[in-house]
Amino acid sequence: QKEVEQNSGPLSVPEGAIASLNCTYSDRGSQSFFWYRQYSGKSPELIMSIYSNGDKEDGRFTAQLNKASQYVSLLIRDSQPSDSATYLCAVNNNQGGKLIFGQGTELSVKP
Amino acid sequence: KAGVTQTPRYLIKTRGQQVTLSCSPISGHRSVSWYQQTPGQGLQFLFEYFSETQRNKGNFPGRFSGRQFSNSRSEMNVSTLELGDSALYLCASSLDSISTDTQYFGPGTRLTVL
Numbered sequence: 001q002k003e004v005e006q007n008s009g010p011l012s013v014p015e016g017a018i019a020s021l022n023c024t025y026s027d028r029g030s031q032s033f034f035w036y037r038q039y040s041g042k043s044p045e046l047i048m049s050i051y052s053n054g055d056k057e058d059g060r061f062t063a064q065l066n067k068a069s070q071y072v073s074l075l076i077r078d079s080q081p082s083d084s085a086t087y088l089c090a091v092n093n094n095q096g097g098k099l100i101f102g103q104g105t106e107l108s109v110k111p
Numbered sequence: 112k113a114g115v116t117q118t119p120r121y122l123i124k125t126r127g128q129q130v131t132l133s134c135s136p137i138s139g140h141r142s143v144s145w146y147q148q149t150p151g152q153g154l155q156f157l158f159e160y161f162s163e164t165q166r167n168k169g170n171f172p173g174r175f176s177g178r179q180f181s182n183s184r185s186e187m188n189v190s191t192l193e194l195g196d197s198a199l200y201l202c203a204s205s206l207d208s209i210s211t212d213t214q215y216f217g218p219g220t221r222l223t224v225l
Contacts, residue, residue: 031210031211032210032211034213034214036216042218043201043216043217043218043219044154044201044216045216046213046214046215049211049213051211088154090154092210092211093210094210095167095210096142096159096161096166096167096208096209096210097142097143097144097159097161097166097167097203097205097208097212097214098144098156098159098167098169099144099146099154099156099203099214100156101146101153101154101155102153103153104153104154
């Protein structure tokens, strides 16, 4: 079992729809959770961080964390073609600067 | 503030050679982490340096090493290059070495081993 798992996709949604990206992790001791976006040929950029159970909203993005189920998700409302990218889930299980990444989910937003 | 910078951006080497990559963190950041990204394995943690000390190490062979200087700049070295070392090498900086810190990535160094 991989430490952090994501559906590889591609996930295709029409413009204006809600995109739902999911991530599960295996280490119950994990403390911090991050969503990064990576455009093709570019480096990852942070979208959201979440540390406690529940929802965290930032503009069109909502991160959801359920530690009991070891599950973290990212919702993108009113998806735009510019949101087309690979979304990486990263987990830190209290090991300083060590992030463990999922394989990433490729999102395609069709106009 | 200027972002994380990495040099060089592109490198082509041949098998058996060694390479040194450089990373300058965001001003004030003391932790630098290095990652390898390949299409097959994704983003994998190499090591983290904080206050000139290696704090964490990933599951890579000893050919991969690094160091950090007093100004927080970091270098990583790969000796005896193999074809499988072809990858995008990313460094990320954060304020401190705590799990809740956000890591900010540099543009990466694309290494091609022929």
